[in-house]
Amino acid sequence: MSYTALIAKKEIKSYFNSPTAYIVLTVFLLMAGWFFSSPLFLNNSSDLRTLFGIIPIIYIFFIPAITMGLISKEKNIGTIETLTTLPIKDSEIIYGKFWASMGLIVTGLLFTGVHLITITLLGTNVDFGAIFCGYLGLILLGAVYSSIGIFTSSLTDNQIISFIISLLIVSFFFMIQFTLQILPSGLVGFFQYISTGYHLSNISRGVIDTRNIVYFLSLTALFLKLATIVMESRKWK
Amino acid sequence: MIKLENLVKDYGNLRAVDHINFQVEEGEILGFLGPNGAGKSTTLKMLTSYLSPTEGNIQVDDLNIFDNSIEIRKLIGYLPEHNPLYTEMTVYDYLHFIAEAREIDSKKFKKVLKNVVEKCGLNGVISKPIQTLSKGYRQRVGLAQAIIHDPKILILDEPTSGLDPNQIVEIRELIKELGKEKTLIISSHILQEVQAVCDRIIIINKGKIVADGSTEELKSNLQGKTKLTLDVIADEDSLAKIVDYVHNISVHSIKNIGEKTFKTIIEYDSVIDKRAEIYNYIKKQDWTLLEMHRENVSLEDVFRNLTVEEGAN
Numbered sequence: 092m093s094y095t096a097l098i099a100k101k102e103i104k105s106y107f108n109s110p111t112a113y114i115v116l117t118v119f120l121l122m123a124g125w126f127f128s129s130p131l132f133l134n135n136s137s138d139l140r141t142l143f144g145i146i147p148i149i150y151i152f153f154i155p156a157i158t159m160g161l162i163s164k165e166k167n168i169g170t171i172e173t174l175t176t177l178p179i180k181d182s183e184i185i186y187g188k189f190w191a192s193m194g195l196i197v198t199g200l201l202f203t204g205v206h207l208i209t210i211t212l213l214g215t216n217v218d219f220g221a222i223f224c225g226y227l228g229l230i231l232l233g234a235v236y237s238s239i240g241i242f243t244s245s246l247t248d249n250q251i252i253s254f255i256i257s258l259l260i261v262s263f264f265f266m267i268q269f270t271l272q273i274l275p276s277g278l279v280g281f282f283q284y285i286s287t288g289y290h291l292s293n294i295s296r297g298v299i300d301t302r303n304i305v306y307f308l309s310l311t312a313l314f315l316k317l318a319t320i321v322m323e324s325r326k327w328k
Numbered sequence: 329m330i331k332l333e334n335l336v337k338d339y340g341n342l343r344a345v346d347h348i349n350f351q352v353e354e355g356e357i358l359g360f361l362g363p364n365g366a367g368k369s370t371t372l373k374m375l376t377s378y379l380s381p382t383e384g385n386i387q388v389d390d391l392n393i394f395d396n397s398i399e400i401r402k403l404i405g406y407l408p409e410h411n412p413l414y415t416e417m418t419v420y421d422y423l424h425f426i427a428e429a430r431e432i433d434s435k436k437f438k439k440v441l442k443n444v445v446e447k448c449g450l451n452g453v454i455s456k457p458i459q460t461l462s463k464g465y466r467q468r469v470g471l472a473q474a475i476i477h478d479p480k481i482l483i484l485d486e487p488t489s490g491l492d493p494n495q496i497v498e499i500r501e502l503i504k505e506l507g508k509e510k511t512l513i514i515s516s517h518i519l520q521e522v523q524a525v526c527d528r529i530i531i532i533n534k535g536k537i538v539a540d541g542s543t544e545e546l547k548s549n550l551q552g553k554t555k556l557t558l559d560v561i562a563d564e565d566s567l568a569k570i571v572d573y574v575h576n577i578s579v580h581s582i583k584n585i586g587e588k589t590f591k592t593i594i595e596y597d598s599v600i601d602k603r604a605e606i607y608n609y610i611k612k613q614d615w616t617l618l619e620m621h622r623e624n625v626s627l628e629d630v631f632r633n634l635t636v637e638e639g640a641n
């Protein structure tokens with residue numbers, strides 16, 4: 092097994108050994124159930140747009156919460172020293188933790204998909220392409236937020252501080268889309284480009300454009316790189 | 329096999345390790361002794377690649393810490409200070425995780441586990457969560473984690489700190505046992521600890537090595553002086569003049585403890601025994617000797633002398 096997978100496995104186990112995973116999955120399940128039974132949902136029958144609109148908001152709190160302890164807790168109890176003196180690279184530790192968080196997010200998304208089965212069975216007219224794009228967008232957005240959470244977790248040995256900082260950064264990326272109208276026109280292009288909402292809505296519309304994918308992936312890679320640099324900074328002279 | 333060359337570590341303005349040089353040979357059991365804040369842990373953290381030296385180099389066989397960090401880590405088993413553990417894991421899960429990180433293949437794991445469980449006396453707790461274990465047992469888990477891959481080098485940072493006296497004895501026995509087959513470095517600020525298990529001691533203070541030698545050597549080289557305490561009924565003025573009659577001694581202190589009775593502390597080089605000469609002088613003066621008591625300066629004193637003077641900041 093690669094070290095990255097080893098770390099991911101350890102973290103996933105730890106999610107399921109604590110209430111974290113169960114809380115996350117329950118909320119996703121309840122949410123799906125609520126939308127499924129609400130009139131709003133019935134009116135749009137095979138359309139998941141509302142659900143897809145709510146999940147990014149849920150993410151703003153959930154992803155900082157599931158990532159806040161990933162590194163800060165190890166720093167706090169000192170296990171970071173055992174971990175980093177094993178023959179494992181810091182980057183493998185960071186990526187392992189990232190994949191664990193992604194594992195939990197994707198499992199949560201799968202839980203929201205349970206009613207897809209029902210819809211399909213009912214034979215309603217389902218636009219599978221749109222659904223696929225919607226989930227793809229949410230996974231990519233989850234990746235960006237996770238990498239932000241891991242980065243802030245690497246900054247401190249205090250989970251709450253990590254939570255607050257990542258909440259702020261994540262909210263920043265989320266809120267940009269609502270500020271575009273009040274920005275001077277010269278800045279709109281730039282802020283639109285860095286807004287997660289803009290890229291997400293593009294993907295959710297059912298068009299998979301590499302530019303949007305590149306945006307999410309590079310932002311993820313950037314924050315994971317920053318987290319690795321912070322980890323390695325203990326070795327700076 | 330391990331070589332530290334001109335090792336320096338700065339934390340901002342604070343120089344925690346200041347040009348340390350030493351070598352450890354294969355199979356040696358080295359005690360790394362120093363008061364709080366001496367730089368022991370910092371040195372060990374560099375040796376285990378947790379930190380990088382500000383200056384200098386560490387060599388293990390022909391590997392060096394900058395280019396071959398991962399390879400060096402594979403040769404080392406490490407018990408960090410305060411024995412950090414994933415307390416929510418069971419002992420089994422924790423050791424399994426470490427074994428996987430140490431690339432012990434899953435077919436061999438059972439055998440390896442049985443071996444460390446036996447060595448570290450973990451029978452009966454293997455399926456318990458670590459947080460339910462006593463401190464002594466946690467220390468055993470920490471040691472098991474460090475030796476699971478049968479490393480050539482074992483580094484233990486204050487392995488008995490915080491344990492009760494019975495647990496200390498048990499863990500020391502365990503460490504002695506492990507020392508038979510490995511190159512071992514143990515840090516401690518307790519002298520008896522390193523005296524009990526180590527064949528060589530390095531004393532460090534404020535980031536610098538102040539003594540380095542075998543346990544025996546340190547005793548004889550550094551405890552140069554003998555301290556002789558006399559209770560004698562005498563005349564104070566002439567008592568002080570004893571130095572004119574018996575050569576190469578010095579009077580450390582004279583204290584009046586009763587009617588013409590003085591507690592006198594005399595120091596001299598241990599090489600020649602001065603007791604007979606001193607006694608003869610007292611007899612010649614016709615004084616009454618109530619008590620004469622010789623103290624061998626212990627390694628404890630040596631340690632204190634080397635580290636305390638400025639350490640009392």
Ligand SMILES: Nc1ncnc2c1ncn2[C@@H]1O[C@H](COP(=O)(O)OP(=O)(O)OP(=O)(O)O)[C@@H](O)[C@H]1O
Nearest residue numbers: 339342344362363364365366367368369370371517
């Ligand atoms: N991360 C750090 N940042 C800043 N200063 C540090 C750090 N770690 C240690 N120090 C300082 O460096 C010096 C050496 O610390 P070190 O932990 O190496 O000492 P030690 O010999 O292990 O002491 P102890 O017996 O208390 O464990 C101390 O003055 C300590 O305060």
Ligand SMILES: [Mg+2]
Nearest residue numbers: 368369370409
């Ligand atoms: Mg220490």
